Structures are given as C-alpha cells and as structure tokens.
Amino acid sequence: MRNDSRLSRMLHVLIHMDRQGERATSETIAGMLNTNPVVVRRTMAGLRDQGYVRSEKGHGGGWTLARPLEEITLLDIHRALGNPSVFAIGPADDQPDCLVEQAVNAALADALREAEAMLLARFGQVTLADLARDFDRRFGASGRPPLQDEG
Amino acid sequence: MRNDSRLSRMLHVLIHMDRQGERATSETIAGMLNTNPVVVRRTMAGLRDQGYVRSEKGHGGGWTLARPLEEITLLDIHRALGNPSVFAIGPADDQPDCLVEQAVNAALADALREAEAMLLARFGQVTLADLARDFDRRFGASGRPPLQDEG
DNA sequence: CCTTCCCGTAACTTTTCTTGTTGCGTATTT
DNA sequence: AAATACGCAACAAGAAAAGTTACGGGAAGG
Secondary structure, eight states: OOOBOHHHHHHHHHHHHHHHOSOBOHHHHHHHHTSOHHHHHHHHHHHHHTTSEEEEOSTTOEEEESSOGGGOBHHHHHHHTTOOOOBSBOOOOSOTTOHHHHHHHHHHHHHHHHHHHHHHHHHHHOBHHHHHHHHHHHHTTTTSOOSOOOO | OOOBOHHHHHHHHHHHHHHHOSOBOHHHHHHHHTSOHHHHHHHHHHHHHTTSEEEEOSTTOEEEESSOGGGOBHHHHHHHTTOOOOBSBOOOOSOTTOHHHHHHHHHHHHHHHHHHHHHHHHHHHOBHHHHHHHHIIIIITTTSOOSTTOO
C-alpha cells in the first residue's frame, strides 16, 4: 500500500506560499506537486475550513495563508486533512465474538494508541516556522539564497 | 485505505493453535479467518521460514507451533510478516530536488521513526503467552473455561 | 456587459494494492 | 493407488486513492 503523502505535500506548499508571499492558484500549486488543480482544491479545502488558508474566487484569485507559519503546527494540518489514520496496520474483525481475537485486538489497540498519541503530541509541538528554520539551517549555507524576508 | 490486519490475524491463529494442540490445516484456519486456504499459506509462509511454525505435507499434515508462546513476541510475528510499513502516512516525492520538500520530509521522517521505534519496542516486549494470559484475566472468570487444557 | 480567470463540486475514470481464486505439482499417509 | 495437504504461480476481483472531466458561480478588467 502506498503512503498517504497529503500532509507532506501540504506542508511543502504552505512553506512555499509563505516564502513567495503572492497569491497561488490551484494550477500553480498543482504544477508544483505534479498533480491536478482539482486534487489541490480538494486537499486544501480542509485547510481553508479550519482557517489556515483562504481562497478567493475570480480574476486574480487564488490561495493565501491566513495565519503566520508560527501559528500552524503539523498537528493542525494533520487534523485539517481529516485526521487520517496514522497506521497501516490494525485489528482484524473476522470473528468479533471470538474472545481470543478481542484480547489480541485490545493489546494491539493499546500499543497503537500509545504510539499515535506520542506521534501526534510531537506533531503538535512543531510549527511550520520551525520547518522553515530547519530549511535554513540545513541548506541555507549551501549556495542557495536563504529563506529570505524573515523579518 | 483499509488496514493490514495480518498481524492481528496471525496472533489470533497462533493462540488458538496453542490452545488446541492439534494440527491445523490451512483450510481449518481459513474457515476461522473467513478467508481462503491459499491466503493462509501465503501469510503463514513467513512464520514458517522464521521457525515459529512448521508445516507438514500429505495426509494428516497441517500446521503446528514450532515454539512455545513464551518465546514468540509480537515483534517476531511482525517481522516474520515482512516488516510491513507501520504507517499509513509518509513523505511525498513530487520534487525530490526541492530543498523545502526535503526539509519537510526529514522532519516527518524523524517523528515517524521515533514513533515506530517505540511501537516496535513495545511489540518486542509482549509475548503471545502474555496475550493468552490477558485473555484469561479478562474473560476467564466470566463463565468460560480458562485457556489451559480445556479439553 | 461580457469576457476572462479562478474556485467549488459532482461524477467518472484510472491506477494501484491487496485479497481472493483456480489450477497444478509434489509430498505423505493409509 | 487413493486421499489429503502444502507450495507456488498466475490470474481475477475488489476497494481505495488519485487523477480527470465537466459545469456552475463569483470576481475583476476591459
């Protein structure tokens, strides 16, 4: 099964949007992600509904950030994407009445719950601004202009 | 995407096998999982290769446990199933050369790696015997015979 | 106005992954 | 030899995600 990369994609897009400052159309973004404007609208819809970006219709319209990157965490975006399941593995429900199966599933669910809580907690502590800073630290000195206009 | 429930299924099967003691055919197991004997063989193949179960061909053949439940951890089975990806979310590779994408993916990969390590560590500490004991503790007193040689 | 640009949404198609299925070979017991 | 089981390859079916097409509506600019 291939991984759901929407979170990664959206983070990528938001940081670029912040950097460029200008309005981005779905088509521009689609080009950046090698995908399709409709897919972009579909994915960004959640972020808009949660108030992280704004969309404007009509001539000159497009997408803009509704908040500074400092105020957006990875968890925020994860949730705005609909809290997709974090795990690829899960319980079986072949014999819901089988007590052995119930015991197995309960044990698995415990472990998964704990791991998920930890992951989401960590997502909640990282802002997009942190990622942008990471970017500078990792690549800023390697011949590229740094993220710029951070001021 | 639906969850991969092979781990759960195999744990379920192994505990039943221990309990019954007898040889189980792929068909019997398939019946228990509401699936198909070929699927069972496919899934059990990994466990056999790692020495957790044995298969015997021919008349009277079938599957048997090759080790006591005390010596099999959830991690063992997870690995025997081919170390399937634990997460449903992952990095995008739309623009592998984009440094922003790289930074985003690096941050995500860190968090995922950590959560996975924690989950697998926990899997490594739980044996199938623990699950069987869980079973007894949770359900044994509720009118059902306990796990051991209920024959 | 009215044309152009751009998002919103529904419906449909394509792709991809997993599971399920069929068929045949081979080993083992009776 | 007949019956029973696994091993394996190849194929079919099903489901989920992504991609696509099509059309409607709102906003800006000539």
